[in-house]
Amino acid sequence: xxxxxxxxxxxxxxxxxxxxxxxxxxxxxxxxxxxxxxxxxxxxxxxxx
Amino acid sequence: xxxxxxxxxxxxxxxxxxxxxxxxxxxxxxxxxxxxxxxxxxxxxxxxxxxxxxxxxxxxxxxxxxxxxxxxxxxxxxxxxxxxxxxxxxxxxxxxxxxxxxxxxxxxxxxxxxxxxxxxxxxxxxxxxxxxxxxxxxxxxxxxxxxxxxxxxxxxxxxxxxxxxxxxxxxxxxxxxxxxxxxxxxxxxxxxxxxxxxxxxxxxxxxxxxxxxxxxxxxxxxxxxxxxxxxxxxxxxxxxxxxxxxxxxxxxxxxxxxxxxxxxxxxxxxxxxxxxxxxxxxxxxxxxxxxxxxxxxxxxxxxxxxxxxxxxxxxxxxxxxxxxxxxxxxxxxxxxxxxxxxxxxxxxxxxxxxxxxxxxxx
Numbered sequence: 001x002x003x004x005x006x007x008x009x010x011x012x013x014x015x016x017x018x019x020x021x022x023x024x025x026x027x028x029x030x031x032x033x034x035x036x037x038x039x040x041x042x043x044x045x046x047x048x049x
Numbered sequence: 050x051x052x053x054x055x056x057x058x059x060x061x062x063x064x065x066x067x068x069x070x071x072x073x074x075x076x077x078x079x080x081x082x083x084x085x086x087x088x089x090x091x092x093x094x095x096x097x098x099x100x101x102x103x104x105x106x107x108x109x110x111x112x113x114x115x116x117x118x119x120x121x122x123x124x125x126x127x128x129x130x131x132x133x134x135x136x137x138x139x140x141x142x143x144x145x146x147x148x149x150x151x152x153x154x155x156x157x158x159x160x161x162x163x164x165x166x167x168x169x170x171x172x173x174x175x176x177x178x179x180x181x182x183x184x185x186x187x188x189x190x191x192x193x194x195x196x197x198x199x200x201x202x203x204x205x206x207x208x209x210x211x212x213x214x215x216x217x218x219x220x221x222x223x224x225x226x227x228x229x230x231x232x233x234x235x236x237x238x239x240x241x242x243x244x245x246x247x248x249x250x251x252x253x254x255x256x257x258x259x260x261x262x263x264x265x266x267x268x269x270x271x272x273x274x275x276x277x278x279x280x281x282x283x284x285x286x287x288x289x290x291x292x293x294x295x296x297x298x299x300x301x302x303x304x305x306x307x308x309x310x311x312x313x314x315x316x317x318x319x320x321x322x323x324x325x326x327x328x329x330x331x332x333x334x335x336x337x338x339x340x341x342x343x344x345x346x347x348x349x350x351x352x353x354x355x356x357x358x359x360x361x362x363x364x365x366x367x368x369x370x371x372x373x374x375x376x377x378x379x380x381x382x383x384x385x386x387x388x389x390x391x392x393x394x395x396x397x398x399x400x401x402x403x404x405x406x407x408x409x410x411x
Binding site for chain 1: 074
């Protein structure tokens, strides 16, 4: 942790070069998923690991 | 690519392609502004007389280390060229169980539930065929979704029940797992319905707009009377019946309540823990439509909400505000973000009389 820069997380999304498993919840522009976006869901694969 | 912003004096830097988030001091903030665009000597020169040279050297070292670790100025993994997959897989269906509604919401994009047509309920056989269709089109995807929507889907509760039974049975036969969600105005959430939804672990999206005057103005009964009293009473009983879990209260805000953070907090004060509010979708000329000139007020509300949510969290009363949920460690991968647009095409709404249209029109 630096003195001038504090890193909050250490995600490295750009290291992912494989395709996803496709099990993400679908997003929708309507109220049926209260506009679920890819941001606010947990990864099912990571949860099960 | 960096996205930098300041919230209440905290300087935050998001490294877009890696997803890394940093909190930086004033010196780092300034150096990052031009880092990589001018020489190091010019960067140092720009700080002369305002910052200690030792601090400047330290900060530059930290920036370089983070850059080498892939946590600052990380490269675009797709280099601006992303090719969507040609694979067409359907893994979700939005079933319009009822093109009919028992409320007369003034901002309803569905024409008071009828979508411009007659009152209709989806026949059971249509729903069953939809489930078969989804399973057939789902390729090797295991987790499939059915969203019961409308109109007001609980107007067709008997069909909803049968479709859950059928879906569970078919999923078991084919090694799939169904996740069901129902979006409801809560009017028909009686004990029997609640019990069924709880027993089958069905997620529920409950429509409530916040304060009574706000809710009643836009969500009256067809005769014009407000629905707040009965809706909040139904939602309270329902939420209690499932121990305050597996639901989201969803509100719509309009130009009439641009102070909508108060509606979120009102719903929190009613005891609801899982909340979301979204801007109304409306034709530009509608008096309740949010206008471009309203955006500063809207954005300020999210900041206001952030402060209050932080305060409540520190006070040991955390609230789950759906739109602020971001998992920084295991959350939105770059490819997921890109595939979001594709994913819309993976969801189909099915109208009561078997008309299939892509979900983008919803």
